[in-house]
Amino acid sequence: MTDKNCWTNRVKLRRFTEQDLTFMEQLYAAGRVTELAMTPFSDEQKSLFIKQQFTAQLTHYTTHYNSEKFEIIEVDGQMAGRLFIDIWDNEIRIVDIALAPHIQNQGLGGYLLNKVIEQGRTLKKPVTIHVEQNNPAKRLYERLGFKEKSRTNEVYILMERTCC
Template identity: 40%
Template sequence: METLRPSTEEDLPFLREVYAASRAEELDQVEWPPGQREAFVRMQFDLQDAQYRGGNPDGSFDVVEVDGTPAGRLYVDRRPDDIRIIDIALLPRFRGAGIGGRLLQALLDEAAASRRTASIHVEVHNRAARLYERLGFRPAAERGLYRLMEWSAA
């Protein structure tokens, strides 16, 4: 069973691992000198984390746990009219088990109950877009490499 808990400073190494796993396919295309991949991942994670937190000061930044084991992250900004899913990512060994779908469905249920939309930015070539579409998200805007997808109960 998955649960959420607020991330802390002690979770930073784990959150970097989740970030690295989410970029592995892309990063595997480069031959890295010793230590350079890790330094790059740390720098990119730190920039992304600062951007996410700075742009969503009221957001919740949670660690996803499965049976008490850290499995991923779920970042959400609950806005007056919209539940913005800032990021959802799971370590590879937890993917494909329905965890992400259940977490997203809970957010959609919350959005419906509070009469809000739900939205997420997705990289255009991200395979997870199929999951979002199955859950009822629809493309709303193209922004370079990203597509804004929105869900509404109406």
């Protein structure tokens, strides 16, 4: 299912609640599987590491960004990911986007990012996102018109999609 219009009636965004934290932690863990496979950690150590890192990330996000737009992505009524954006005076920042493995590579990420880009056009603001240099999602961002704006520590790239 790659047709962007197929998502219109299937996708709902809603603000995350405390009841979503277990799902959000599982989603975070799913994104770290490959990285943690390269460590000598036991399963228990991996679990503790994930819990600590997830808690630190969520605390950072909710402390430094407007959490009104920290949303759970639902597809056909089932939790499928998270999309956190913050609207600043001069840009719309995509703080985080993560999709559950079972829904990846079906066009949902592009659909959601295009919705944010449309919002940027409406508000006449560029859309920005940080991505790790080797993250495969970088190719999607480039296909959607995001360009490198700056780098931090040769690891993180700030990408920008101009609106107008």
